[in-house]
Amino acid sequence: MAVTTDFCADVRHAASAMRRLFPETPLQENAYLSRKTGARIFLKREDLSPVRSYKIRGAFNFFRKILDSPEEQPDVFVCASAGNHAQGFAYVCRHLEKRGVIFMPVTTPQQKIDKTRLFGGEFVEIRLIGDYFDACYRAAQDFAASSGGMMVPPFDHEDIIEGQATVAFEIEEQLPQGVTPDLIILPVGGGGLAAGVTCYFGADGPRFMFAEPVGASSLHSSLTERHRVRLPQVDNFVDGASVAEIGEANFAALAHFSPGDVTRIPENRVCATIIEMLNIEGVVLEPAGALAIDALKDLSAAEIAEKTIVLVVSGGNFDFERLPDVKERALRFEGLKKYFVFRFPQRPGALRDFLDLLGPEDDIARFEYLKKSARNFGSVLIGIETKDAANFALLRDKFDAAGWTYQDITDNETIAGLVI
Template sequence: MTNFLERVNEATEAVRALFPETPLQENDYLSRKTGARILLKREDLSPVRSYKIRGAFNFFRKALGAGARSELFACASAGNHAQGFAFVCRHFARKGVVFMPVTTPQQKIDKTRLFGGEFVEIRLIGDFFDDCYRAALTFAETEGAHMVPPFDHKDIIDGQATVGREIAAQLGRTPDIMVLPVGGGGLSAGVTRYFRERGSAPRFVFAEPAGSPSLKESLVVGRRVKLSKVDNFVDGAAVAEIGREPFRHLKDFPADSVKLIPENRLCATMIEMLNIEGVVLEPAGALAIDTLKDFPRKEIKGKTIVLVVSGGNFDFERLPDVKERALRFEGLKKYFVFRFPQRPGALRDFLQVLGPEDDITRFEYLKKSARNFGSVLIGIETKDRRNFDILAKRFHETGWAYQDITDNDTIAGLVI
């Protein structure tokens, strides 16, 4: 029986039938910015623009190699796992059924169909992932199909571990720090185990969305925790419960090895990488890069740091929302509700308070709160965050009554 390292070596050699190793690129911009040597493992440059193809391929390879009685496969996914699954179905010329929520964006449906071609059938079931996941499980049981999980399986973890083997071969030594994005935990479990069993593990840091900290919460209490609420913005890593098998490999890491990444700050990183480096990243793909903002410069100066860029399947229809969140994080855009007088010239008086770098991006009456006043939602964008301090002083001096709702999630969620 082969051991883990042997299995990963075999999986790495086998996956070369699909694509060459993804690049490990030194990034001059991030290196100069941090004072460290920053290398990006570009999983966004795989054939399906994410690492998920590795685990799916290894699962298929092992199932077919073991003389699987059924040649029918199934999965539930609205993202990268579905696309990796579809690509592998076509490679092995095996029939696959992908279950997706009805709410899945058409772009993701089209890409999955493109990768799978005639070998993949897509079924849209339910409004939420849990609905289509149950449907996929029922289908697999009824039809005798192989259910291909996104992360919670030994063969999936072995496949994702090929990322670690490639990094070790490309770098030629162990990095000082390695940052891994975490969703269900398959990638992190595979890569950490690979380096640990080689006997030369770096310091591992895990990047998790602040709105879905399933690994962090589980490490705090020492057992898997299912979150009661998940922010789905980082859709590639928004998981309510870390996988059972991945957690078995990750449970000994300290809770403070997990960095929780604020979603709005993550958007600023995505825009920065797009504008400066020309690199298109999905939210989950930017997680590892964003952690650099949490390291004191003196702590990482001169160190070699590998960041796994897990995916680049970004739907550009989301770009306005990403830019909006980035501006709010950087303090360059705010939303206010003003008590606006209902008289001629009121808007002109308000505009005179604004500075030369201040721009109104939204003006909307919400309701008439009294006969002579109305509540008005006003969005203001500026070029320097310090301009808002000047504005606040001017509003006070001129007697404008208002409330800053930028960071009030409850009100902002209703009116912005």
Template sequence: MSDLPRLDLEAVGAAATALRSLFEPTPLQQNAYLSARCGAEIWLKREDLSPVRSYKIRGAFNAMRKSLDAQPERRNFVCASAGNHAQGVAYACRHFGTRGVIFMPVTTPQQKIGKTQAFGAGQVEIRLIGDYFDETLRAAMEFCAAEGARFLPPFDDPDIIEGQATCALEILAQMPDGRAPDLLILPVGGGGLSSGSTAVFRQRAPETAIRYVEPEGAPSLRTALERDHPVRLDKVDNFVDGAAVAQIGARNFELLRGVDPAHVALAPENRICATMLDILNTEGFVFEPAGALAVDALRDFGDLSGKRVVAVVSGGNFDFERLPDVKERALRWEGLKKYYILRLPQRPGALRDFLAILGPDDDITRFEYLKKSARNFGSVLLGIESRKQGAFADLESRMTEAGFVFQDITEDAVITSLVV
């Protein structure tokens, strides 16, 4: 891979030094719970503990710093983002005392708008334009052209990549006894963190194996590697909003070109939810879905016994209004919750007969007639939770033996989106 693009590590080091005016290196913590579970030495790089609770501040700060050094008179900065990049830009604007205009879709939750305003501390203006991000981005670019402002992309920019790469320099400096990890696990969205960190490790610690993880519903890196060029995905699942990107950045891909597609894990969204709850309940750490990617992927890369592993936690900006949905998805992944459409006879005692076949660990959480005017049979939406894994196979056997007709719709995204 010697012919792959390289980063100027002196420039990355300068960016890391400059960042110290903003915050100290984020912690690299050995995690006893995960280490015991994996039989390995598991370290977490806690980017969720940066001032804006994500690594995005690194790239925003570096791009703004270098722009101001080159053109001190140009003090207007613009970005289009409804997430962590917007917050990083806002915080950097406050630090440098510059003006920032942040374009967000009209549908952006008020919680994200409020946090961005708070981080900007009066230095940023938020403009809500467009129902979809493409409209928002177009408005931001038109504004930049008209005002002569500096646009700050979220990932596909050399100064942004250079800033995100400081995370990798910190990891190598923080490793106890100076020994590099055997394995580095990087989450991937647009590729800023993953491309910059990969370049640093290739140059400073080539003995470290690097693995990557994307949301299953947004495999932009793996698709690009398989086709040897960036590809815009036709469909993206936006649940893991911090990493659900339709196309890997062009510059980012050039730094990642040559990665084996088999080294990119695709994490199911529901499994990520189970990991988020597990970490919250055992360690008290609040990870956003994208922030949990690397921890979730610890199970995807074979036997880790005896290895020194670093997983990068990319962010912790989690809106707790999403917690019920996360719990729901986690239960479904763990096989503890199912949805059925049940054909229930319209006769006295039919419901009592059905309830009699439920097990001691089964609990009805949803019961709703879908067709109110049925004469002989009624279609019922049925949600059931169980405290025991494997209980649903026994329940379905009892339902069949009792003559009940049912359809398991738990994994039918079309039906569940309409009725659940």
């Protein structure tokens, strides 16, 4: 997608039209992150849109373009999504009083189904099809083809890209007079937001940095290979950005960037950022919404000192049932929680001997017999939390000196996935 005067004018027109639906989301200077990094940090709060994500922008713009067309209008609009796209789609259907059918996997959490139904009201129908998204998406395509419905894609369409680009227009308008960003950090899933924002600012704009999860780094892989790459598998933890293949139109707009412009965020590390922003700033973020903030960790203090940086906070649809898992991942990333399998002697006093090795800042978070390995020994899973990661080095020294046989399985995904 080429950057043209017409594109920027179209984006401004799209932003004006959106004001009938919702006000601009705020651009907030964040004192905490600014002090922490030595830069001037602004957060573009897309988590404060009516559906708590930027996806409403692309969906509305797609509908608007179709409805403004002189061609025959579809009787029904269709989408497949288990997340933010479905909610934005539903909200627009209700606002425009257009019938919509939303296909979701059967495994979609009830909370997301209920929110989507709430946004769409009587104008949307939700159909639960398949255990995984691919089956759900095929069902949506089949329905659209058989019913004459119009598929509304989540990211791979020029009208969607144009809608997401309104984020850039608002950033430009909301920055204090005379202030221009040195760097804009954008989360990437399918690439609609990144394509739109970079196209709006153009080659003479700020530097861009893209943040995507390690387990779904389709943009980085595609830029490395210089063509779109479909990942053989993805880690769905950062569900708002877990896309196996970046969109075709989106990659065309981003292909001139280099792999070095992409930072790949470890899934457990973004959990630490979610907890940090919740505890310190009171900001509720979904994993994808925290990617841009987390990316600051990959920039040196010297690199960003006194720079103006805009972070796009893409979404805040966090299911609090996930909070225990997020806390667990954050502790493991920060080195404050580890899991061990010990060969435990079956004798009186063995547990007391073990507990005596723990320091005042160490706590047993889990203790579970797995099996008896021999008549006189049993395998025990022990989870330990501490207040300082350095304490684990001291513990290992104590374990070794006392003759304990054990294995640290914290980072062994195969074993940890089976027993933790």
